[in-house]
Amino acid sequence: MNIHIKNGRLIxxxxxxxxxxxxxxxxxxxxxxxxxxxxxxxxxVIDASGMIVMPxxxxxAARLREPGYEYRATLESxxxxxVAGGVTSLACPPDTDPPLDEPxxxxxxKHRARALNQCRVFPIGALTYGLKGAELTEMVxxxxxxxxxxxxxxxxxxxxRVLMRAMQYxxxxxxxxxxxxxxxxxxxxxxxxxxxxxxxLGLPPIPVIAxxxxxxxxxxxxxETGVTLHICRLSSAAAVDMVRxxxxxxxxxxxxxxxxxxxxxxMDIGYFDANCHLMPPxxxxxxxxxxxxxxxxGTIDAICSNHSPVDDDAKLLPFAEAEAGATGLELLLTLVLxxxxxxxxxxxxxxxxxxxxxxxxxxxxxGHLSLGAHADICIFDPAANWRVEPAALRSQGKNTxxxxxxxxGRVRYTLLxxxxxxxx
Amino acid sequence: MNNxxxxxxxxxxxxxxxxxxxxxxxxxxLDQAGxxxxxxxxxxxxxxxxxxxxxxxxIFFENSTRTRTTFEIAAKRLSADVxxxxxxxxxxxxxxxxxxxxxxLCAMHADMFVVRHSTSGAAHLxxxxxxxxxHVINAGDGRHAHPTQALLDMFTIRHYKKEFHNLTVAIVxxxxxxxxxxxxxxxxxxxxxPEVRVVAPKTLLPSHVDKLGVRVFHDMxxxxxxxxxxxxxxxxxxxxxxxxxxxxxxxxxxxxxxxDRLALAKDDAIVMHPGPMNRGVEIDSSVADGSQAVILPxxxxxxxxxxxxxxxxxxx
Numbered sequence: 001m002n003i004h005i006k007n008g009r010l011i012x013x014x015x016x017x018x019x020x021x022x023x024x025x026x027x028x029x030x031x032x033x034x035x036x037x038x039x040x041x042x043x044x045v046i047d048a049s050g051m052i053v054m055p056x057x058x059x060x061a062a063r064l065r066e067p068g069y070e071y072r073a074t075l076e077s078x079x080x081x082x083v084a085g086g087v088t089s090l091a092c093p094p095d096t097d098p099p100l101d102e103p104x105x106x107x108x109x110k111h112r113a114r115a116l117n118q119c120r121v122f123p124i125g126a127l128t129y130g131l132k133g134a135e136l137t138e139m140v141x142x143x144x145x146x147x148x149x150x151x152x153x154x155x156x157x158x159x160x161r162v163l164m165r166a167m168q169y170x171x172x173x174x175x176x177x178x179x180x181x182x183x184x185x186x187x188x189x190x191x192x193x194x195x196x197x198x199x200x201l202g203l204p205p206i207p208v209i210a211x212x213x214x215x216x217x218x219x220x221x222x223x224e225t226g227v228t229l230h231i232c233r234l235s236s237a238a239a240v241d242m243v244r245x246x247x248x249x250x251x252x253x254x255x256x257x258x259x260x261x262x263x264x265x266x267m268d269i270g271y272f273d274a275n276c277h278l279m280p281p282x283x284x285x286x287x288x289x290x291x292x293x294x295x296x297x298g299t300i301d302a303i304c305s306n307h308s309p310v311d312d313d314a315k316l317l318p319f320a321e322a323e324a325g326a327t328g329l330e331l332l333l334t335l336v337l338x339x340x341x342x343x344x345x346x347x348x349x350x351x352x353x354x355x356x357x358x359x360x361x362x363x364x365x366x367g368h369l370s371l372g373a374h375a376d377i378c379i380f381d382p383a384a385n386w387r388v389e390p391a392a393l394r395s396q397g398k399n400t401x402x403x404x405x406x407x408x409g410r411v412r413y414t415l416l417x418x419x420x421x422x423x424x
Numbered sequence: 425m426n427n428x429x430x431x432x433x434x435x436x437x438x439x440x441x442x443x444x445x446x447x448x449x450x451x452x453x454l455d456q457a458g459x460x461x462x463x464x465x466x467x468x469x470x471x472x473x474x475x476x477x478x479x480x481x482x483i484f485f486e487n488s489t490r491t492r493t494t495f496e497i498a499a500k501r502l503s504a505d506v507x508x509x510x511x512x513x514x515x516x517x518x519x520x521x522x523x524x525x526x527x528x529l530c531a532m533h534a535d536m537f538v539v540r541h542s543t544s545g546a547a548h549l550x551x552x553x554x555x556x557x558x559h560v561i562n563a564g565d566g567r568h569a570h571p572t573q574a575l576l577d578m579f580t581i582r583h584y585k586k587e588f589h590n591l592t593v594a595i596v597x598x599x600x601x602x603x604x605x606x607x608x609x610x611x612x613x614x615x616x617x618p619e620v621r622v623v624a625p626k627t628l629l630p631s632h633v634d635k636l637g638v639r640v641f642h643d644m645x646x647x648x649x650x651x652x653x654x655x656x657x658x659x660x661x662x663x664x665x666x667x668x669x670x671x672x673x674x675x676x677x678x679x680x681x682x683x684d685r686l687a688l689a690k691d692d693a694i695v696m697h698p699g700p701m702n703r704g705v706e707i708d709s710s711v712a713d714g715s716q717a718v719i720l721p722x723x724x725x726x727x728x729x730x731x732x733x734x735x736x737x738x739x740x
Contacts, residue, residue, distance in 0.1 A: 140453050199630040200443065202544040202567030202606055207631070272545030316523055318543035320566070 002026050002045045004036070008048025008379060012055060013352035016366030022294040023053055028418035032371070035421065044420075049377050054351055056088025056376035056414065058358040058367045060256055061232065062307035062329055064110070064121070065396075068097025068106065073396040075109075075311040079118035081307075081395035083422035085330040086378030086411040088119055089359070089366055090307075091265060094126040095153035101126035101137045103145035110146045118421050119316075120376070122150045122362050124178060127166050131155035132295060136166055139175055148362045149176035149230065154279055156184035159310040164221050171227040176363070180232040181214035181239065182280065191320045193281040194234075197266040203320060206281050208236040215239050219246050222253060230361055231255035233306060235280035237290030246297040254361055255299070257291050259305035259328060264288070264401055274315045274322035275401045278306075292343060295353060302358040303339075304331040309397020327397035331388065333380060335402070337409040376420035384410035428551055435740040438551040439568040439733050442611040450614055456577050456732035460501075461725065474735045475504035478535040482508045483525070484563070485541040490699060491573075495538045498730035502738075504536075526550050529539055534558060536737065539601040544568035544603075559737040567601050572733060575696050576726040578615060581653055583725065584694050588612070592692070594621040594647050594689075595638075596679065596721050597657030597706050598628045600668075604698045605657055606636070613637045623647030624679065629666040644679050646687045649699035656681055656697040659706045672705045682708045686716065694718045 003025040010021040010033065017033075024032040031037050037334040060114055062082065065073035080088055092109075094100035100109070106123045113121035125147030129135045132155075135165055139150055150170055155165050157179075161301040170177045186208040194205030212331060215231065219242065234240055234257050246253050265285050269276045276282055291396035294300040308325030315322050340350035359367030367375060388405045390398035427444050431437040436449055460470065480499040482492050492508060499506045511525065522541070529537070538558045539547045544566030551560040564570040578588075585591060589649045593612055599605040612620045613636075622633055623641045634640055641647030649656065659675060669675050686695065692714050695707075703709045711717060 088589070091532070147625040194631050196635045197633045199632040199635060200606070202565075202603060204567075205631065273547045274549075313521065316549075317522065318522070318541065318549050318565070320543050 001416060002041060003044045004042035005046045005048050005053055005377070007380065008051050008053035008176055010369070011051045011347055011351055012108050012369040014055070014356040015370060016348065018348045023369065024416045028375055030369050030371055030373045030375050033055065033369070046379065050383065051379050051381050051412060052347070053086060053379050055355045055367050055379060056378045057086050057333060057354045058306050059087045059090040059307070059329065059354070060302055060358045060361055060363070061258070061304040062087070062090040062092055062093050063095070065309055066096060066109065070115060072311050075112050075116060077394065077396040078307070078309065079113070079116050081327070081329040081393065082119040083409060083414040083416070084394050084424070086333050086414050087329055088376035088378070088414065089122065089364070090119060091122040091124050091362055093153040094124050094151055095131060095155060099126045099131045100124070100147070101129050101131070103138070103141045106142060106145040112314050114343070116170045117156070117416070119416060122364070123148070124149050126150065127152050127177065128162065129155065133157040133159055136169055136286065139170060140173060142320070143173070143175060148364070149178045151178035151232070154180060157184070158184055160217060162222070163217070164225060167221050167225040167227040171225050174228070175401060176228045176230055178230040178232050179218050180280070181211050181218055183210040183214045186210035186213065191277060191281070192269060192284045194265045194282040195266050195284050197269050200360055201269070201272065203326050204265065207236055208283070211236050211280065212242060215242055219251065219253065222251055226252070229253045232279055233258050234291060234294070234300060235261055235283050235287065237287045240290045240294040240299055244294065244297070247299060254301045256302040256304050256317045256358070256361070257295065257300050258331055259303055260306065260326060260401060261288065261291055262295070262333060262339050264302060267350065268401060269319070272319040273401070274317065274319050275326060275399050275403060277319055277322050277324050278326060279324040296343065296345065301353070302361060303332070303336055303353045304358070305329050307395070309395055310399055312398065315399045327393060327395045328400070329394055329395060331400065331402055331407070333411060334407040334409045337382065338407070375415055377415040379413040380410060380411045382409050384408070386410050425536055428548060431740060436736055437740060439571050439737065440547050440551055440560065440562045442571045442574045442607045442614065443569070445536050446612065447614050447616070450575065450578065450611060453575055453729065453732045453736060454582055456736060457579050457725065457728040460728040460731045471501045473503045474628055475499065475502035475738055478504045478738060479522070479533060480504045480506050480536045480538060480734070481534045482506065482538045483511060483529065484509065484732050485511050485546070488540055488564070491540065494726045495730055496562060498727050502731055502734055503729070504734070521721040522546065522549065523553050526553060530558065536561065536734065538563050540564045540568050554572060561733060564603055566603065567606070568603050569607045570603040571607050572726070572730050574611040575733065576722060576729040577655065577696060577698070578611050579725045579729050580696060580722050583721070584718060585652060586734070588617045590616040591652045592621070592650060593617055593653040594623055594651045594656060595655045595657065596623040596644070596681065597645065598663060599633060599657065600628045600630050601660065601663070602657050608655060609636050609638055621647050621651065625669070628663070628711065641710060644685060645688055648685055651689045652693055654686065654689055654693060654695045655679065656695065656707050658698065658700065658703055664694060668673050676705055680704070680708060681711050683710055685715070686711055689729050696722055699723070
């Protein structure tokens, strides 16, 4: 279908484009910017006056809960949430039940996602069988089935020899390894940052060194094996410094941060608010400041939602017993806008953290609006105010620390491959 | 953020923690408790009809005989109907969630819950959940708080020392795992004690304990020098398994309260312990049974303090 998106402010970080331009889609691809291509006849016109037109968001961490946890969320519910949030591509961690350690599971997931035709799904394969940290998965087979990287999700990999071999094997084929650094012994039974709040509330702590010790191990093994390493969900100032130094050294390492950690700290736990029970834990104000600085100077490549739908029953428990996680797909854009406004970050720069940068982490040619690119597009009204009401969220997960927050910036249209998949 | 313990008039709605309560409420509780203690100095406590017709449910998800019994006696002396439920750890294995249990008890017309739970924050969760005419008393949640224990400790201190503003108090032992210690610290600082010390090896202190407004000592002798009150904490046997301590013997050698060490405190210093005591682990028998120990009066005062808390809640 030929679509004409007119009168919008086009922002495409990949092409350093921020201008009032029309965009023309022919045959599901970006055909022209500014002037209509020769002979173009619009079959559909979208008036984007007062709105921002940008590449569809790419989210490197969104749990869809399939297979195995369909009582928490299904592909149907979470894809609807994704497109409502302007997300057109997402990577899902392998901690499903069973974990994504078999090509058949990956193919099934991709097939289900394709049939729904809402959002592109990039499964991250399990690094070890059953995420048990002992035996390597068939990475080549999994890669052929569609896995774009390999990870332990939040499962521990305590045996450093297994970790080194997993990296060596992945490096052999040029596969990416994604790790969330957390020493499982130091973090054992922990539920909150080892700081003032955990001390006061008597919550079992997770110290910052649980992150930095594991990160140090991962960085040294990456140096040794030459693997392409991606560090997931940085949470501490010390870890940001380590990744910055590793990048300066020339190591092949990237990293991301969750939107929750860009905005919240341990203080938000207040009186045991289980919605703030997140993994990694929310840390101190100083850590949040360092994460924001890391985003600004490019140490941190991407912001993700770390979307993890949890059912109400698993949250209506005392803090430590409640399950970690929060819904996020529908809040990613607005929270990135909020960060950009608070830190006076130009949108061109801010939006790169949820478009071209995460696309590169997945090794995919997407997240931009170059001529010929798939027309995955998000159109949002930057002036629209709204309030986060759990019941109004499309995700099956209703728990969010941002419950009741006033937000600015709302998605109006989402296009996947030149087709309108969401409109409000 | 609203203080979940206070109603809109700033009165006590629930007693969940000693943190965040104004000194006036703490003093009111102590004053009220003073009226329940026999004015002639005897151990007898009067029975009063303040909670007549009210139902108090003691729900204990974690075993306790002492605390539950003193709450039961306190409620009965206030003429309340008391129901005891020892739910233990089996409730979750039966599949019922904490809040389902609470809903069921609310349907039985409970007016007040006394809750003990092994997880920090359980009492807050229940308080947030129940109808506004129901009151919740935290009888100990995980490592977080045990406010009535702290209040009876304050009552005991005031009984023997009269004032708070000129005292130095040492809390000795496993602060890391202790809900009692956290509640004591907040109560002492709120009531104006100028110097609160904690004394323990580094493995038994929370990382940011100094942020609670205490002076940290690792040397027992230094920590006890010149103090007016020594508050001992119980050492659980399982601390030896978690690589926190090598042995009970070694702990006693460096952190056990002996007569020699107690001599470093002021001559009229009092020794307190929340019980149950481990003789020969954190406290020597000669100290526990000695003239400076006020451990049994603590238990007696505990009933009056719990009566005071319950009657204050029932009024608000």
